[in-house]
Amino acid sequence: MKRLFSGVMNGLGEIWGHKLRSLLTISCVMLGVASMVVTTGFMEGFFSTWEVSLQEAGGLEKIAGTPRGLSDRQAPFAPVSRGFTMDDARALTDLVPTIGVLSPEIDSSSARLSHRGRRHDGRVQGVTNGVFEINRYEVAQGRMFSDLDMHDHASVIIIGSEVRKDCFEPGENPVGQFIDVNGVPFRVIGVLHHYERFYGTYNTLDWKNDIAFIPITMMASKVQHSDQLSWLNMKAADLGLLRETVDAAANVLAQQHRGLIDFRVKTNEESLASYASTKASFVIGGSAIAGVSLLVSGIGIMNLMLASINERVREIGIRKAIGATPFNIFSQFLAEAVTLSLIGGAAGVSVAVGMIRLLGAALPPGSEPLLAPSAFVVGFVFSVLAGVLAGIYPAMQAAKLDPIEALRYE
C-alpha cells in the first residue's frame, strides 16, 4: 500500500515534470471517458423512458382482448356474434382460472364533462376496479368503486388529473362534488394520480391523465344501453402462465362468439421484444464506442510512456545501479501510466457530469442523459484498464534496459 502510494506520488512528480505532454495525454483519456459516460447516460435515459412506458401500459402479464374485423370467409355470419360483452367477462372468470385480474371496459371516446361552467372534452370509460391494477392507475384522492356502486349502477365518477384541472379550481377538492357527463350529474368519488414522463415537451403518459371512470354497470345500463364492451383486458396470475392463459382465453372467447374470430388476444411481448433487440444493438454500439475510446486513450498513454522512457534511459540506469530490480522499474512506470490515466479518468467523469447537467438543462426532458452511478464505475474501470494495458509494454521495455547501456546513454 505504502509502495503503491509512493509509486503514485512519484508518477505525479513525473507528470508535473512534463506539464504540456501530460496534459495532452490526460485530455485523451478525459475525452474518452467523458464521451463514454455521456453516451452511457443517453442510453440510460432513453431506455428508462421506454421501460417506464412499457410498465405503465400494463407490464408483461397484461393480455388485451380487442375486437377485429372478420375474415372474408366468416363475414357473412357477422350477426351471429354479439362481440365482446359482459357475458364474456363472466365466462372468462369462470372458465380460465389462470386469469388473475379481469377488466372489461366500455369506452366512450368523446364525452363532455362540465362543472360550474368549466368543461373538459375527453374520454369516459365504464370499468370495474380491475382497470386500476391492469392499466396501473392509482387513486390519489378519494376511493375506488365499491361493490355497492357496481350493484346499484351508481352515478359516481373517478376523474383523471387533466379533468380535475379543467373542471375544478386549483385548490378545490373535487371529491363529493358533482360533475355533469353529457348533461347527467355524477358524484366525484376519487381523483387519479397525475402521471408524467416527458419525452421532449411531450408527456408520454398524458393519456392516463385525460380520462374518467364510471362503474361499467352504470355505463351499460344508463349511457350505452347495452353491455357491449369496447375491449377486455386480462392479467395472467403469473408470468409463467402467460401463454397458457392466452390460449385458454382465446378458446373461451371463440366459444362465446359462436366460432367467429372477431377478436384478437395479444400480449405486450412484441413491444418487449423490440425493446430488447433495440437495447441489445445499443449496447453493442456503446461497447464499440467505448472500445475506440479505450484504444485512443491507450495509444496516447503508450506514446507518452515510450517517449518518457526514451528520455529517461539514464535515470533507469542510475536506479538499477543503486539497486532497483527490474520489477521495481516495471512497477514505477506502470504506476506512472495508471496515475496518468486515473487523473484523465477523474477529469473525464467530472467533465461528463458537467455535460450531463448542461445537456439536461438544455435538452427537452425525457431525451436528456441520465447520471447513472454505473457510468462512474465504468469510467473508473475504463481508465485504470487503459492505463494498465497501455502501460505494460513501455514498463516492460524500461525494466529490460541493460543498466550499463543505460548509464552510458547520453
Added chain:
Amino acid sequence: MGDTVVDALVDASFTLREGEAVAILGPSGSGKSTLMHLLGFLDSPTSGEVIFEGQPVAVLTERQRARIRAEKIGFVFQAFNLLPRLSVRANVALPLTYLGETPPDAEARVDRALELVGMSNRAQHKPGELSGGQRQRVAIARALVNEPRILLADEPTGNLDTKTAAAILDLFNELNRLGRTIVVVTHSPEIAANFSRQIHVLDGRVMEGAA
C-alpha cells in the same frame, strides 16, 4: 572504423578482500571504469567470471544482483548520476526504497548520510542548484545511505578542489577504518597513494603494485 572488437579488459585476475582500501589506477581509456562496472555487477565479462562471496555472479538472476547492489554495494559515479528532478534529500533516500523493505530509521539514515558529507543544509535543493563538488558529496551520501559493505567510487575527487578532495579522501579512510571495503577508481597517482593497495590498469591489463 568497422567492426573491430575492442577488449576493454584482458587478463584481469585479482581478488578483493573484505576491509581493503584499494585504488584502481590508470590513464583515461585504460578500462578502469569497465572494471568498476564489472565489480558492481552492472556489466558481465565476455569471458571469465566475477566471483562475489564465493559465488559466481553469472549464475545470479538480475533481481538477485539488484538486491546485492542495493544492500551491499554503494556506487559513486564519475558523472554523479543524481536524478535532476528529485531534491537532494530524495536522491539520497532513493536506495532505501530498493531494499526489501524500507528500514524504520530511513529518515534518520538520510540525515546521517547528509551530515557525513556536510550537505544537511542543502537537503531541499535540486542537484541543478549545486556546484560540482556539492553534487559529488550528495552522490557519496547516496552511496552510503544503505550502509553498504563495499563502496565503489569512480573518480570521486575529479570535480573537487584540493581541500574538498582531501576531506572526501579522509572520509573514505574513516569508512575503511570502520570496516568498509573501499574501491576507488582514479587516474591520479597522488590520490591512489592514499589507499593501502593499488591496482594498475593499462591498456586493459591489470597489474598489482605500488605506483
